[in-house]
Amino acid sequence: MFDFGIIPPAMFVGMVLFMLYGFPVAFSLAAVGLFFGIIGVATGHFSEAFLQALPLRFFGIVSNDLLLAIPFFTFMGAILERCGLAEDLLEGMGKLFGRIPGGLAYAVILVGAVLGAITGTVAASVITMGVISLPIMLRYGYSPRLATGVIAASGTITQVIPPSLVLVVLADQLGKSVGDMYLGAIGPSILQVAIFMIYILILSIVKPASVPPLPKEVRGDFTWALLFKVLSGMVPSIVLIFLVLGTIFMGLATPTEAGALGVVGAMALAAMHRRLTWPLMQEAMRSTMHITSMVVMILIGSTCFSLVFQGMDGSRWIEHMLSGIPGGPVGFLIFVNIFIFVLAFFLDFFEIAFIVIPMLAPVASALGIDLIWFGVLICVNMQTSFMHPPFGFALFYLRSIADRSVKTSDIYMGALPWVGMQLILVAIVIFWPQSVTYWLKKGPEVDLNTIKIEVPGFGGNGFGTPPGMPGLSLPPMNGLPGQPPAQVKPAQPDLSQPPVIK
Numbered sequence: 001m002f003d004f005g006i007i008p009p010a011m012f013v014g015m016v017l018f019m020l021y022g023f024p025v026a027f028s029l030a031a032v033g034l035f036f037g038i039i040g041v042a043t044g045h046f047s048e049a050f051l052q053a054l055p056l057r058f059f060g061i062v063s064n065d066l067l068l069a070i071p072f073f074t075f076m077g078a079i080l081e082r083c084g085l086a087e088d089l090l091e092g093m094g095k096l097f098g099r100i101p102g103g104l105a106y107a108v109i110l111v112g113a114v115l116g117a118i119t120g121t122v123a124a125s126v127i128t129m130g131v132i133s134l135p136i137m138l139r140y141g142y143s144p145r146l147a148t149g150v151i152a153a154s155g156t157i158t159q160v161i162p163p164s165l166v167l168v169v170l171a172d173q174l175g176k177s178v179g180d181m182y183l184g185a186i187g188p189s190i191l192q193v194a195i196f197m198i199y200i201l202i203l204s205i206v207k208p209a210s211v212p213p214l215p216k217e218v219r220g221d222f223t224w225a226l227l228f229k230v231l232s233g234m235v236p237s238i239v240l241i242f243l244v245l246g247t248i249f250m251g252l253a254t255p256t257e258a259g260a261l262g263v264v265g266a267m268a269l270a271a272m273h274r275r276l277t278w279p280l281m282q283e284a285m286r287s288t289m290h291i292t293s294m295v296v297m298i299l300i301g302s303t304c305f306s307l308v309f310q311g312m313d314g315s316r317w318i319e320h321m322l323s324g325i326p327g328g329p330v331g332f333l334i335f336v337n338i339f340i341f342v343l344a345f346f347l348d349f350f351e352i353a354f355i356v357i358p359m360l361a362p363v364a365s366a367l368g369i370d371l372i373w374f375g376v377l378i379c380v381n382m383q384t385s386f387m388h389p390p391f392g393f394a395l396f397y398l399r400s401i402a403d404r405s406v407k408t409s410d411i412y413m414g415a416l417p418w419v420g421m422q423l424i425l426v427a428i429v430i431f432w433p434q435s436v437t438y439w440l441k442k443g444p445e446v447d448l449n450t451i452k453i454e455v456p457g458f459g460g461n462g463f464g465t466p467p468g469m470p471g472l473s474l475p476p477m478n479g480l481p482g483q484p485p486a487q488v489k490p491a492q493p494d495l496s497q498p499p500v501i502k
Helices: 007-021 025-043 048-062 066-082 086-099 103-119 122-139 144-159 167-176 176-182 186-206 224-249 255-272 279-310 313-321 328-345 349-355 358-367 373-387 394-401 408-431
Strands: none
Touching: 007 103, 007 279, 007 313, 007 373, 025 279, 048 176, 048 186, 048 255, 066 103, 066 122, 066 144, 066 167, 066 279, 086 122, 086 224, 103 122, 103 144, 103 186, 103 224, 103 373, 122 144, 122 394, 144 186, 144 394, 144 408, 167 176, 167 349, 167 358, 167 373, 176 224, 176 373, 186 373, 186 408, 224 255, 224 328, 279 313, 279 349, 279 358, 313 328, 313 358, 328 358, 328 408, 349 358, 349 373, 349 408, 358 373, 373 394, 394 408
8 A cells, every 4th residue: 555655645644634624625635735745845756846837737727718617607507596497497397297196206306407407506406496396395295305305306416417517527627528528428317317207106106195296276277378388488498408518519619608608598598587687697696706716726726736646656556556456447436436425425526526536537547447437427426415414515405495394304314215316326327338428429430450551652663662562662762753763873983093182
């Protein structure tokens, strides 16, 4: 374990201790990095010139065009959170599915998926659906555990469904295209929604009393007006989804440009709902500023830490420690996912992405693991960080808006089955990588055995044709290609005269 020195593991332990103490993550990482950087200079591990790369790295962070997509997507989600779109979708979907057992739960899952595809933020989905759906579900016979669990889980689907902020950050850390990460996440997103809905279907068969349909006087009759209301809420959402994701998949816009288009679309939707006001814009800009500054500060601190960690051969220590795990690539993936699942009890997904992923990506690449598959798998795992007690942010959001009659223990216990379903998806993605790679664009398949390289001859016979290579001859020393070389007689020395010495 200490083949590469004691300092890399000491840095890792120091980082954990700072975080357990409660010091801000960004400053903890920077402090640990600079402290061990001074130790590295004093002990001769590297010269002080090594640390001169820090200003260049900081400039690279603030000038990274890809990270500019984060404030755009955050601003888009903040506007949509307040524009009334979720209310219309939930009301229409609830009445449409309310006539069947578990209908409200189906509506919450589907609306959570749609909101995830147009907002990309967990807080917006969980809070909006909790405020609207939770009182109705409790009023008409849903158990508090099931109601809070389905709302929290449907909000966390946002982390997997493009345009997820987690996928943008992972693409940057893995050095991969955001468009490829989005394409790779399509399969797991569909599977996650399907797993949730199958669970509700099983409950409606086994325990129909726990997921009762809405009374007819509440849901009303199925009319064309109801269908039109649902479609009028869905169609603008589908247009916005195409505006954001379709332009990326078709190669018409970069993620940053697509995020800017999404902001314009979100403002148009807010104007359609007559809620595009200056106070709404101020709140959205304030929320975007807080999240963006937090991300940039954590990234600067993690860059300081990772630079010194690599200078201390920390990456070689990690690779040496993890490459010997039994089971090959599958064993490595199982270990990594257990490790990240435990870290998610204490760290936010941004912190995990900036601290842990740069350490694990070289090992995954050395084992021949596709980094798009690896990144989507980590993203699927990190959605559990919002769900499992005691630090799941989705549970905190739900607790803040739930009625006092809903116990905190019910919120925590209600989340456990959904965490299990998220872990089922992790196992599926590990053992079925085609769930990710199937959606990626594949180039034309070429059989290397059929490739034949023919080198055309230059013409002429200045140096003749090398044996075994018909039709190939080197160009003449003079003359034009294809023409016989001119006969040049060598100069004959005049022996009757004494040599001239220059």
